[in-house]
Amino acid sequence: MIVSQHPGPVRSTPAQRRPAANKRRHSVLAAAVTAAALTLAACGSSGEGTSTAAEDVPGITDSTVTVGTHQPLTGPAAAGYASISPATKAYFDHVNANGGIHGRTIEYTVKDDGYNPANTQSVVREMVLQDEVFAVVGGLGTPPHSSVLDFLNDNEVPDLFVASGSPTWNQPENYPYTYGFMQDYDTEAKGLAAYVQEEFPDATYCLFGQDDDFGADFKTGLESALGSDSLASTQVYSTTNTDVAAQISDLQAAGCDVNFLASINGFTAQAIGTAAKLGYMPRWAASSAGGDYNTLSSYLGENTDALLEGFISSNYLPANTDTDDEWTAKFKEINEEYNPGAAFDGNTIFGMSIGYLFAEALHEAGENPTRESLLEALESGDVQGNGHVPLGFSADSHAGYTGGMITLVSDGVQAYTGSPYSADGDSVSAYTEDRPAMPENGIPQ
Amino acid sequence: MDRFLFLTVDGLARGAVLAAFALSLVIIWRAARIVNFAQGAMAVATTYIAFTVTSATGNYWLGLASAVVAGLVLGALVERTVMRFVGNTNPLNSVIAGLGLLLVIQAALGMIFGNGYRAMATPFSSTPISVGGVSAVSPYDLFIFICVGLMVVGLALLFTKTSLGLRLRASAFAPDLARLLGVRSSRMLTLGWALSSAVGALAALLIIPTELGLNPHAVDTVFVYAFTVAVVGGLDSAGGAVAGGLAVGVVLSWVSGYLGATLTPIAVLVLLLAVLLLRPAGLFSMTKERTA
Numbered sequence: 001m002i003v004s005q006h007p008g009p010v011r012s013t014p015a016q017r018r019p020a021a022n023k024r025r026h027s028v029l030a031a032a033v034t035a036a037a038l039t040l041a042a043c044g045s046s047g048e049g050t051s052t053a054a055e056d057v058p059g060i061t062d063s064t065v066t067v068g069t070h071q072p073l074t075g076p077a078a079a080g081y082a083s084i085s086p087a088t089k090a091y092f093d094h095v096n097a098n099g100g101i102h103g104r105t106i107e108y109t110v111k112d113d114g115y116n117p118a119n120t121q122s123v124v125r126e127m128v129l130q131d132e133v134f135a136v137v138g139g140l141g142t143p144p145h146s147s148v149l150d151f152l153n154d155n156e157v158p159d160l161f162v163a164s165g166s167p168t169w170n171q172p173e174n175y176p177y178t179y180g181f182m183q184d185y186d187t188e189a190k191g192l193a194a195y196v197q198e199e200f201p202d203a204t205y206c207l208f209g210q211d212d213d214f215g216a217d218f219k220t221g222l223e224s225a226l227g228s229d230s231l232a233s234t235q236v237y238s239t240t241n242t243d244v245a246a247q248i249s250d251l252q253a254a255g256c257d258v259n260f261l262a263s264i265n266g267f268t269a270q271a272i273g274t275a276a277k278l279g280y281m282p283r284w285a286a287s288s289a290g291g292d293y294n295t296l297s298s299y300l301g302e303n304t305d306a307l308l309e310g311f312i313s314s315n316y317l318p319a320n321t322d323t324d325d326e327w328t329a330k331f332k333e334i335n336e337e338y339n340p341g342a343a344f345d346g347n348t349i350f351g352m353s354i355g356y357l358f359a360e361a362l363h364e365a366g367e368n369p370t371r372e373s374l375l376e377a378l379e380s381g382d383v384q385g386n387g388h389v390p391l392g393f394s395a396d397s398h399a400g401y402t403g404g405m406i407t408l409v410s411d412g413v414q415a416y417t418g419s420p421y422s423a424d425g426d427s428v429s430a431y432t433e434d435r436p437a438m439p440e441n442g443i444p445q
Numbered sequence: 446m447d448r449f450l451f452l453t454v455d456g457l458a459r460g461a462v463l464a465a466f467a468l469s470l471v472i473i474w475r476a477a478r479i480v481n482f483a484q485g486a487m488a489v490a491t492t493y494i495a496f497t498v499t500s501a502t503g504n505y506w507l508g509l510a511s512a513v514v515a516g517l518v519l520g521a522l523v524e525r526t527v528m529r530f531v532g533n534t535n536p537l538n539s540v541i542a543g544l545g546l547l548l549v550i551q552a553a554l555g556m557i558f559g560n561g562y563r564a565m566a567t568p569f570s571s572t573p574i575s576v577g578g579v580s581a582v583s584p585y586d587l588f589i590f591i592c593v594g595l596m597v598v599g600l601a602l603l604f605t606k607t608s609l610g611l612r613l614r615a616s617a618f619a620p621d622l623a624r625l626l627g628v629r630s631s632r633m634l635t636l637g638w639a640l641s642s643a644v645g646a647l648a649a650l651l652i653i654p655t656e657l658g659l660n661p662h663a664v665d666t667v668f669v670y671a672f673t674v675a676v677v678g679g680l681d682s683a684g685g686a687v688a689g690g691l692a693v694g695v696v697l698s699w700v701s702g703y704l705g706a707t708l709t710p711i712a713v714l715v716l717l718l719a720v721l722l723l724r725p726a727g728l729f730s731m732t733k734e735r736t737a
Contacts, residue, residue: 074552074555074560075662076662078555078560079560079660079662211705211707236705236707238706238709240666240709240710241701241706241709242657242666243459243655243698243701244706246452246455246701246702246706247701247706249448249451250702253448266658267657269657270657276572277571277573277583278573279572298561298562298563298658299657300564302564302566
């Protein structure tokens, strides 16, 4: 019943990765199968060129491409994330209504795992073995997705754009089929640190973080950017204890002026609310995992505007408040048409951006896509997404967005400020190139 | 010293609500020898009713009254339609039925109200008043203390000073004998459920504004803590639930403040284990264990 509600990282240690022996057995097996297949092919095909008949590829027919995802539609994590997959679905509906990708419509299967890794295993097995999806797209959450990482890679199913900031997904040697999506927590911490250091050079910095790898990775990033003894106080919370008064009063006693937050939305709200009750009004600089204005306002209620004024966070996707942004305008239109009644917020943009990225990858994979051609398209670097910073996809890296941009709340509106940053060693550097233009109608052409 | 005081008072405020919730578990245990695992979900359901009423009328007190009334009705309903038909040959049956009910209620709430969090307003400010340089108790905390205090005194009077209380106790101790003497035991059982559910409703309404907000799962962790409180205090003892609640609240606050928040769930389990090993009947159970 009690789970941590963020897509936080689980760093896999070497012991957790697939054992070498296992891998060797797989490659022997793979070699044997390939040899057998080649023999059969040599006997069967009387000299014809190899054509990829659509029915040979799982999840692909002449008119459809079936993909799946696992999402917390029910359970404690549903509050923060259940609205993402309907947005992805709405985007695919928009693509399908406009002829699909290379004439194929995208069928999107959403399975509810309740953010419970045991459920994730069964629903993903069902998707892969029974429904035979072409790829898994945007599986959500570090603990749930970690439980199917080996299964998907062993079965050679493209495992794209995992919705979590964990560095786990970026291990091309161990997990060649898995690709990340989000800016990782380490980079995000460095980006926030650089901004805060510039704006508040003489302030006392502190951290309020979750008691797992999410908090730990964020802290590592902060310390590599600010220096190892730069944090005057580090307080951790546990998702099973919502009373954070003890931790917040410690931050207050330590004289912290700027508090970094490696917390999920509920605890960001709890930290800010508790501080206000104690008459403590520092600056807050939050990870994007817990920095969405709309979500925070549902927790903070009528006091939101006063409490969040000057609130600093980071993002990399088009801002939902920026109606001048061509992507935001298009997504808003799609949301109204295909997802009626649903709020248009950060989750909507997130879900649709994952949908767009998949559509783009599918488009680049060619007229007769295979799992191999899909991964080749991603590794080529031609798939660019719609973020303010580039994706890290290449043969050596499966990292998602490589940086972000600072957001600031002013008069109740969370908007971007300054220019984007991208990861650069122990710190970040400004990223100055323009974002690729949106294709016509928001559909890859 | 300031910090010690701050942590202690903060823990007492939280402990008071845990005590109220534990009290609702104790009432059912005394009436039916059942630990009701659906208690948390039932209390959340009534809080949604209070939230809807308060949003519609703008009046907190109407919401509070409707939560308590809804609690009475829901408790009676659950007993009459579900628990009555669960065989009591094996204590596990009622536990499973309770867990099933928990899932059904949470899913239904999610379908009706959505899974998002909703901020709940409090009737009094939650900003602590400064007393002697230490700011710890807020007017809302005082409101919680008063509500829980009234509830405890009211229940104590009901059980010890009224004939209804006597009948309730009689049918809980010895249902068959009580029935021979003219007590309608089955009605008393329904009433016990109704009372317990109303107390749970009030407790949830008090604690949810201090947590993350209203959500179908808002009371999940509170239920675990309250269960610990009830066991620590003795499932049989109303006074034990209150003392246990305050004690657990303070211990949690000290552990979180001095050792780290990560250890609080472990501290709760250690406490539970220690009490079960050393004094299974609970710290405050004065009477010998009943076998009824």
